[in-house]
Every structure is written in C-alpha cells, then in structure tokens.
Amino acid sequence: MIKTAVVALTLGLGLMAAPKTYAAGGKTMTIKGEVVDLACYLDHGARGEKHKTCAANCISSGLPVGLLSGHKLYLVIGEHKPMNDVLAKKAAQTITLRGKVVERNGMKMIENAEIVPD
Secondary structure, three states, X not given: OHHHHHHHXXXXXXXXXXXXXXXXXXXXXXXXXXXXXXXXXXXXXXXXXHHHHHHHHHHHOXXXXXXXXXXXXXXXXXXXXXXXXXXXXXXXXXXXXXXXXXXXXXXXXXXXXXXOOO
16 A cells, blocks of 8 residues: 555656646737748748748648747647638738647647737
C-alpha cells in the first residue's frame, strides 16, 4: 500500500514538472498584421507589396495563409475551413482579425477568424 502511494506520488510530481508542449489556448483575441502566404514567407521571407501578386496566387491556389504580427506568425483558418478565398484579396495588406488563438508546440493559429472592419 505504501509502495503504491509512493509510486503514485512520484508519478504525479513528475507529470507536474514535465515541460508543457503547448501554451494555454482558446482565448478570443484581436490581432493586427500582414496577410502572408506561409509557403513563400517560411521558405524565403517573402512579404510586402513586391510579393503581393505571388502571395495572392499562392493563397488562391490553396497554400496555407498566415498573419504576420510583429515577430509572431499565425496560421489562419475560418470556422474549421480555409479562408483562402477571402484572404487572397488581402495579400500583403495589413488587416485586423478576431478569433480563437491557440498554440501547440510553438505553432500559433487563429481559428474561427473574422476580419474586423477598419
């Protein structure tokens, strides 16, 4: 009995000390940033007005779309579906999105995203 209690206590303490693999998520936030296509941005840092046409084409073709806010990069999705049709028209523009922000293993995502009018 004592042996079982010691094992349970040790296991419990070990789990409490284990590093978290994700930050607490699920908070609705409003974030302003530049619409980027993740393929080109992650590959070679492409962004801004000179990359606008390419970004719009990449986003329209179904590649993942992101929001770059300062040094933070978010994957953006609608209500459990892509928002590429809407966001391709906003490529390289600064917009404001509101949605549920989650993070796991260092990757950030805005889900159920909605464009906040200026």
